[in-house]
Every structure is written in structure tokens, then in C-alpha cells.
Amino acid sequence: MSDATVTAETNSSRASNGGPLAARTIRPDEAAHFGALAKDWWDPKGSSAMLHRLNPVRLSYVREAIDLHWGGDIESVKPLAGKSALDVGCGAGLLCEPLARLGAEVTGVDAAPENAQAAALHAEGAGLNIRYIAGEIGEQNLGQFDLLTCLEVMEHVADKHRFLSNLAAKLAPGGLMILSTPNRTTASRLLLVEGAEALGMIPKGTHHWDDFITPEELGALLADIGMEMSEPTGIAFTPSKGLHLSGDLALNYIVTATKTG
Ligand SMILES: C[S@@+](CC[C@H](N)C(=O)[O-])C[C@H]1O[C@@H](n2cnc3c(N)ncnc32)[C@H](O)[C@@H]1O
Numbered sequence: 670m671s672d673a674t675v676t677a678e679t680n681s682s683r684a685s686n687g688g689p690l691a692a693r694t695i696r697p698d699e700a701a702h703f704g705a706l707a708k709d710w711w712d713p714k715g716s717s718a719m720l721h722r723l724n725p726v727r728l729s730y731v732r733e734a735i736d737l738h739w740g741g742d743i744e745s746v747k748p749l750a751g752k753s754a755l756d757v758g759c760g761a762g763l764l765c766e767p768l769a770r771l772g773a774e775v776t777g778v779d780a781a782p783e784n785a786q787a788a789a790l791h792a793e794g795a796g797l798n799i800r801y802i803a804g805e806i807g808e809q810n811l812g813q814f815d816l817l818t819c820l821e822v823m824e825h826v827a828d829k830h831r832f833l834s835n836l837a838a839k840l841a842p843g844g845l846m847i848l849s850t851p852n853r854t855t856a857s858r859l860l861l862v863e864g865a866e867a868l869g870m871i872p873k874g875t876h877h878w879d880d881f882i883t884p885e886e887l888g889a890l891l892a893d894i895g896m897e898m899s900e901p902t903g904i905a906f907t908p909s910k911g912l913h914l915s916g917d918l919a920l921n922y923i924v925t926a927t928k929t930g
Pocket residue numbers: 694695696699700703704720757758759760761763764778779780781784804805806819820821822825826827832
């Protein structure tokens with residue numbers, strides 16, 4: 670039996686730091702949209718199929734990034750042993766579980782209580798010890814983490830600057846942050862928003878193109894909060910290769926960031 674746990678804010682309008690609602694980064698419509706997908710999140714052919722297809726691609730990036738950052742051995746099966754990891758906007762835990770298998774002590778936080786619950790249930794079934802929390806990241810008293818991941822979330826939050834500041838506050842000195850998000854390009858509007866949603870590859874209403882952020886904008890936001898962003902790596906799609914890491918940033922990209930101070 671695993672120790673996977675979940676806690677949830679019961680009153681979403683109460684900020685535990687006493688802060689005003691305007692300080693929140695969770696959009697209630699986004700939390701409701703993703704919460705409704707929780708029940709089949711782990712079905713590789715279900716509504717989160719695209720995230721399942723993305724997972725091995727971004728995991729290969731994460732694996733390389735942690736080895737580079739901490740000088741790890743690519744052969745090691747537990748390169749995150751002794752390290753803490755926080756995955757913000759974790760959904761039902763598609764990234765948390767592999768991070769735990771790589772040896773990290775993992776916490777996942779999500780806006781939707783349904784996702785935190787589905788994640789905890791799945792981790793328990795897999796015998797993994799992962800802590801899941803539902804709520805606003807800036808209001809969680811969790812301390813700081815060696816690795817902070819936040820994949821495919823920034824395009825859904827209410828205030829990117831505040832959200833990134835909240836993330837940075839949770840990153841330990843010398844820690845590594847990994848972010849991925851769709852780029853705001855004509856290609857992403859046609860393929861990710863109009864095409865993928867029309868074809869049922871992504872649930873309708875998932876993406877709002879105006880909320881996408883370019884690598885340049887993300888780099889500037891990170892610089893403003895005292896973080897340095899790596900060169901972005903594209904996550905591209907071709908019929909022959911499927912989703913893969915690439916120099917082509919038009920659709921989606923992934924970066925690391927570290928504190929400059
Ligand atoms: C596209 S899903 C990505 C899930 C997961 N990161 C993955 O890539 O497998 C976006 C997730 O972000 C969560 N989310 C949206 N806004 C958030 C916020 N302000 N704080 C925390 N989670 C948020 C949603 O509930 C949803 O589970």
C-alpha cells in the first residue's frame with residue numbers, strides 16, 4: 670500500500686496568506702475544464718491522449734537537463750535520489766510518477782481537486798509515494814525544491830508574472846526549473862487550437878491562443894524575476910517522427926531556468 674496523499678482547499682475563495690482574490694493565478698473556468706477530464710486522464714486514448722504522447726518526449730529532455738545540471742550519470746536509474754521535486758499544474762500525475770521513479774521525493778500541485786484526487790489514486794495503485802495538493806501554489810507552505818517542473822500550464826494561468834514569481838519562490842538555491850508551453854505563432858493557432866480541437870485530438874476549449882507566450886516573452890518575464898532561461902528547445906510534430914525534440918519552436922517549446930542571484 671502506498672502513502673500517496675492528497676489535500677485540497679475546501680474554500681477556493683479563501684487565501685491562506687490573507688491575500689486578495691486578485692492575487693490568485695487559478696482561473697476557475699480552467700480548473701473546471703481540467704477537473705472534468707480527471708476521470709480518464711490516465712487513459713492513453715482518452716481526453717489527455719496528447720499529454721500521453723508528449724510525455725516520453727519531454728521526459729527525455731528532463732532526463733538530459735537533470736544530468737547536465739547536476740552532473741549526473743546518464744546510466745543511473747535514480748538520478749534524482751535525494752532530491753525533492755515539485756510539479757505545478759500536475760494534472761493527474763503523468764510527470765510526477767516518472768519523477769518519483771527517477772528517485773525524487775515528489776509533490777504535485779494542481780488547480781483542480783479532481784486531478785489531485787485522481788493522481789493520488791493512481792499513485793497508490795502504482796505503489797508510489799507522492800504527495801498531491803489541490804490549490805493555489807503561492808498559498809502553499811511547502812518550503813523549497815531542488816527541481817521544479819511546470820509543463821503545459823502557463824498558457825492556462827491568470828497572471829503569468831505572478832505565477833512565475835510564485836514558482837521561483839519554491840525553487841531552492843542551485844535548483845533547476847523546467848517549463849514547457851505552446852508558442853504563440855500562426856502555426857500553433859492553426860494546428861494546436863483550430864486543427865487539434867476540431868479533430869478531437871485535444872478537448873474543445875482547452876487552448877486560448879491569445880494566452881500563449883513566445884520564448885522571448887517568457888525569457889523577459891523570467892529575467893524580471895531574477896531567473897535566466899536556457900535556449901529553448903522545440904517540441905515539433907511530423908508525420909514520420911511524431912512528436913519530437915527539435916530546433917523548430919513554432920508549436921511548442923521547453924526550457925530550463927535557474928536563479929541568477
Ligand atoms: C494541460 S494540463 C497539463 C498537466 C500536466 N502538467 C501535464 O503536462 O501532464 C494543465 C494543468 O494545469 C492546471 N492549472 C491550470 N492553472 C493552474 C494554476 N494557476 N495553478 C496550478 N495548476 C493550474 C490544470 O488544472 C491542469 O491540470
